[in-house]
Amino acid sequence: MQSWIQPLLALAWQRLGEYLHETQLLGSIQSTLYWDQNTRMPSAGAAWRGEQLSLLAKQLHARQSSSQFEGLLVEVRAEFEQARLAGELEPSQVVERARNLELLEQDLRRQQRLDPALVGALATAKAKGYARWQQAKSTADFSCFAPALQHLISLRQEQAQQLAEQRSCWESLAQPFEPDLTLARLKELFAPLRQRLPDLVEEARAWTRSRAVSLGWDLHDTTQQDLCERLLQGWGRDLSITCVARSPHPFSTTLGPQDFRLTTRVVPGQPLSCFLATAHEWGHSLYEQGLPAQSHQWFAWPLGQATSMAVHESQSLFWENRIARSKAFCECWWPHFASVGAPLSSADELWLAMNPLTPGLNRVEADELSYGLHILIRTDLEIALLEEGLPVEDLPDQWNQRYSNLLGVIPDNDGEGCLQDVHWSEGLFGYFPSYLMGHLISAQLSEAMQQAIGPLEEHVSHANEHQLLAWLREHVHPIGRMMNAEQLVEHVTGKPLSSKPFLDYLEDKLERLREL
């Protein structure tokens, strides 16, 4: 009997693998088109590219919700249970296969619960919302975007209802980015930040007031590019599996098991922006490069994928903030910057330039200190819009009031206020907290790393960043979707996720910066 079951099981499992493989091929084709759209495509190519992407999206949706796929999962589940009971699988196989199956079944259930009419309406509303937002932003006219936003909110509320999970509306929408996150847990995590960050910003303001926001100097485009290349070379970039290009907004993407892309941009007047963006995107890429997809067969399976946006962000923030903005790093790199003409007379000046600590209106350009406040405002407002009946037309006032209270700045217009981010224009709710959770996770992982291998800055001083990477490669990257973000943190650090390591780190850094 056993000899008869074994090949059958292998066969069904294998067929599922082939199915997922083809889905992943299509998904990665889609990513390649996005990559090209952002790095090379001439502007007039947009309409046709949109049609190509929509064709692939239809194909992907069909594969991910097909009855063939559903049948395959049922078959594999039955065979898996049978084999498990018969003791035919290694314990690690049981755990891995069970997790892969559980996630696949969950994803399928979510796909199937959505009315295709709603999926279509959402696609249209997203496209329209994005177009309206672009127009509204360029004219700083919120009223032009408001009706589209209202429509997107209604559709997302409908989506959450159709998903029919034991979660609130906002929670349901946040699941794709932060699996298993609840509102209660989020409030608990963010409460100490809500309390402490405004004070820290205020303290910093006291002694940074004299500094100019703009650095007052710049570096040539090719010089910045050259510095970025040196950085990645030092951080172990493998040219045979990576590509760096330019795009209006920096991003990182994976186009195949051995094909990792990242982009940067040069911002006039901000000579460190490209450098820090490169460090940030490289962190994202290193996480993807270290996923179990690369070491074994999971590329097309859930276990080969990133577990959450917060964990992804923790990896990019680690390399950007913990390393590139550290004092030790600036001591190593000041000679490089000085040699290409940056008017910095000491490593300390580079370190100060890397850490401006001046609250502004813009989230993307915010420093480590005020970044969290930008996120708290957005998180509160999107929850209010989705769950607490905040009228869309009140959004600009609410936005400005909170910026005034928390950051002490008020936007001149809605373009640099509540229209600044792209997310809501496509009805992307539930995403923003991942950015801030990424800061917390990065800090807590850094603490654990430090306990394991000693002070991080000492490694950086000796240009031993590969030691830091080795630790991440061993403890964090291979987990994939085996655990959610909080489980990962607890598994790796031995403690539940908290905001303490992040606040401790900020206070320590502020102290050291003040002492300069």
Add this chain to the structure above:
Amino acid sequence: MQSWIQPLLALAWQRLGEYLHETQLLGSIQSTLYWDQNTRMPSAGAAWRGEQLSLLAKQLHARQSSSQFEGLLVEVRAEFEQARLAGELEPSQVVERARNLELLEQDLRRQQRLDPALVGALATAKAKGYARWQQAKSTADFSCFAPALQHLISLRQEQAQQLAEQRSCWESLAQPFEPDLTLARLKELFAPLRQRLPDLVEEARAWTRSRAVSLGWDLHDTTQQDLCERLLQGWGRDLSITCVARSPHPFSTTLGPQDFRLTTRVVPGQPLSCFLATAHEWGHSLYEQGLPAQSHQWFAWPLGQATSMAVHESQSLFWENRIARSKAFCECWWPHFASVGAPLSSADELWLAMNPLTPGLNRVEADELSYGLHILIRTDLEIALLEEGLPVEDLPDQWNQRYSNLLGVIPDNDGEGCLQDVHWSEGLFGYFPSYLMGHLISAQLSEAMQQAIGPLEEHVSHANEHQLLAWLREHVHPIGRMMNAEQLVEHVTGKPLSSKPFLDYLEDKLERLREL
């Protein structure tokens, strides 16, 4: 009755249009992947990219040979005939629709006649042939490639048999590149070249012997790039619909109705190579930009496509050879080259550098004079391999013998001899003559253009290249696949295609160069 037929006809025609549109979307996705593969993809990404491309190829083949497509064509044909007989279509509509349908039916017939087993075997043999050829070329060991070539020849012979057209084997295989071309016509066209070119090469050799093959100077990478940008700017490049990148081999491709890409490369020691390649690829791109796809709805239809590789090549050669290598052009551009440090003391020196006229072993680097001889040798040999029983193992000897006879040079090894081109490694037979026919067509169209708008070099002298483009845009580009290459030439020039304009042009150019 009529009111009932009309919407039905529109409906079937429209459904066919939608079907073709989706096929074109998939095809252009495939082209985007090729583009990325050649311009950006890190080397280790090749395996996964191969899988993506093979998935798309399967989808495309399925669409192009499906019974749904066949049924749609039958339906549209019936409705078209009915509407035509009922006089419900404009005369121009009748002509255009008839031609579109005829070509679609022909393409479908060809797809369907092939045994899927053969299609699969060919795909495998191509991949293997290419791998073997790469290995053979790098080690200059023909025997390593010979068995794969023999296999490809057998499969292509089988393909021609399955196609069962009233054509010889070679003719059948050449149809996708040169529709309606016959061997008899090819021999007739090439006979004067076979007779006259060797003498011209010999004459040129007499007075170019003293000149070095290498120019002995070079230009910096970014300088060459800058010159190329100036060139395309002068030739009316629209940045919103075009993109220029780098790749190991220059090429031009169309990724959407408003998305045209071209690539160049910088060859160390050949400071004019990138410039001339840019002119060449821009010519290809201008043809694609001018196809009726752009002016009306034919992008996904046969009428929106290039009619033949020879016509395509005529357009690239026009801009490269007729314009960029002309004396008038060199007079305009010599100051540009001199200003970036090219050691040329006069426009004449630039003109000489643009026209080396020294026969060599390499087709791609050949000048206008000897280029044809490279093609004659390949054409004769592939016909001999496919139709005259030339044993594969005799290919290297035959190759070397002909090079010695016609060009007076003998390869040191097969790597720079019969292994130099990629075409046969993938069983691509019937393609080479298009290159030489492109020279003939370019010359004959140039004569007609000259008669219509006056001496071309005068326009070039006044930087009025847009006048030349305007003529091509009016007379050549909009034809699409409405006519085959020879019909196009006769339609535009009033005379059947012949080699006389090309030979006249060469003799005149030689004469002028000698007089320097």
